[in-house]
Amino acid sequence: NAGVTQTPKFRVLKTGQSMTLLCAQDMNHEYMYWYRQDPGMGLRLIHYSVGEGTTAKGEVPDGYNVSRLKKQNFLLGLESAAPSQTSVYFCASSYGGRRTDTQYFGPGTRLTVL
Amino acid sequence: TQLLEQSPQFLSIQEGENLTVYCNSSSVFSSLQWYRQEPGEGPVLLVTVVTGGEVKKLKRLTFQFGDARKDSSLHITAAQPGDTGLYLCAAPGDSNYQLIWGAGTKLIIKP
Numbered sequence: 481n482a483g484v485t486q487t488p489k490f491r492v493l494k495t496g497q498s499m500t501l502l503c504a505q506d507m508n509h510e511y512m513y514w515y516r517q518d519p520g521m522g523l524r525l526i527h528y529s530v531g532e533g534t535t536a537k538g539e540v541p542d543g544y545n546v547s548r549l550k551k552q553n554f555l556l557g558l559e560s561a562a563p564s565q566t567s568v569y570f571c572a573s574s575y576g577g578r579r580t581d582t583q584y585f586g587p588g589t590r591l592t593v594l
Numbered sequence: 595t596q597l598l599e600q601s602p603q604f605l606s607i608q609e610g611e612n613l614t615v616y617c618n619s620s621s622v623f624s625s626l627q628w629y630r631q632e633p634g635e636g637p638v639l640l641v642t643v644v645t646g647g648e649v650k651k652l653k654r655l656t657f658q659f660g661d662a663r664k665d666s667s668l669h670i671t672a673a674q675p676g677d678t679g680l681y682l683c684a685a686p687g688d689s690n691y692q693l694i695w696g697a698g699t700k701l702i703i704k705p
Binding site: 484511513520521522523524525528530536538539570572577579580582583585586587588 | 598603624625627634635636637638639642644682684685686687689690691692693694695696697698
């Protein structure tokens with residue numbers, strides 16, 4: 481049982497380049513989330529999904545797109561990276577959508593945009 | 595705007611000492627969670643509190659939810675190096691499915 485996995489672990493991009501971050505979970509969870517974590521700030525929700533084929537905007541969605549074609553995978557895309565998107569990105573999943581439900585996090589992707 | 599303020603931001607103490615960290619807000623929350631995050635890893639849930647005044651214990655960790663459900667504390671007794679990490683609190687935001695997060699308390703326990 482791998483839980484939540486993320487690829488890649490590290491990436492360096494130049495301004496304007498694009499990339500996709502992959503999140504996979506093997507717990508059959510319906511809900512999946514993408515967060516970013518910046519120094520001195522709490523985790524901020526970028527986008528989330530309440531089931532296969534669905535996505536919704538979170539607190540800071542601008543500059544990002546997501547897709548959930550399969551229940552176990554949640555992809556985060558950056559179409560034209562900007563230095564402000566330098567951050568650590570975490571994917572999480574939960575069985576239910578109640579905010580008392582446990583969110584299970586992946587190990588994160590550290591992204592630097594030059 | 596709902597905010598969760600955690601204090602202190604950073605705490606470094608010797609093994610065996612006791613400590614308390616705080617999570618405060620001006621908003622009332624229906625529940626609150628505490629997570630611990632180790633370097634290079636994602637946060638891991640420690641506890642969820644849902645009732646004002648509730649106290650939960652997890653071995654040497656004691657969590658309390660304020661009577662007015664605006665604040666919470668985490669007390670660690672006889673801290674050990676394995677307690678080192680970033681302690682985050684999280685509570686329901688205004689939008690569905692959304693949690694708001696504090697910036698965390700970075701705790702270092704020196705042997």
